[in-house]
Amino acid sequence: MSRPTVPDPRPTLADVAALAGVSPATASRVLNGTAKVSRSARAGVHDAVSQLAYVRQRARAARDEHISSIAAVVCGTDQWLFADPYFSRILLGAGRELRTDEIQLVLLVVRGLADHPLVERYLARGAADGVMLINAHDRDPLGLTLQAMNVPTVVAGRSTPPCRLPYVDADNRSGAREAVRHLLRSGRRHVVSIAGPPDMAVGADRRDGYRDAIAEAGAGGMVLYGDFTQSSGEHAMLQLLEHQPELDAVFAASDLMALGALRALRRAGRRVPDDVAVIGFDDAPLAAHTDPRLTTVRQPVEEMGAAMARHLTRHINGVADVPAHTVFPTQLVIRDSA
Structure with missing residues (x-):
């Protein structure tokens, strides 16, 4: 039978x-x-x-047993890529990690939807053994495509549904909450925030950390959004001064936006930290050289890049029990601005 x-x-x-x-x-x-x-x-x-939940077996080019290359796929403009030190720092950390295994790191810049087919074709022919996806917005179709192609991928920052890719991140919400608590403990009463893009998990998490601390204190607040660039921080700060002239502290969700806020406050004749305290996020190298020196939340960007590289090499090599997610703690670095 x-x-x-x-x-x-x-x-x-x-x-x-x-x-x-x-x-x-x-x-x-x-x-x-x-x-x-x-x-x-x-x-x-x-x-x-x-x-x-369709998973497609990716056709792979014939290659040696060792891993040959990993593609760092960065979503954004060329100007943004070279202006924000976050990108160079995360690539530096990944490159150092891969160098020990003689693995090549290939940079692919995705400037918009028009570039997606080029990246997809590159990866579909097995040109890279894994992907570090950096600066992708929520619901970016490229993340779903990589998932469907079964390309080993790790995302810089928390991935959100429907994308279910592994990620390496910092504890953004906790870091933002601690920064705003510091401002409130120092006697500031009107704390506002310049948040990152709400359609990125990192922007939403840092905004929510700000709101957590404000709610705990029973204080009022106001949020305006930037895009992590200096110009957006300056523009948002000028708007905040117009709508809430009594503000005495600002939490900016990136050091570059905090730098823009410092410039706007200087133009408005507000002294930092005497009139307005300012805290950023990242602890980029520039934070120790602003005037005044910037209080900020440190995230270990180079270590995060190295962790992304380790995740891919272990996954591709078939190492068991590779964690799907790695989240690094943050640290408040107190300098002169708050």
């Missing part, structure tokens, strides 16, 4: 195509990045991949 055939419960490419309302060929082109496909079709396929 023959045994009954048990159907394979795993979703297929045809299932993805059916749910997305496209042909299997179109679904394949979206995942391979081999041709131009409409934005609506791409979005439909990525949504279907997420709903079905």
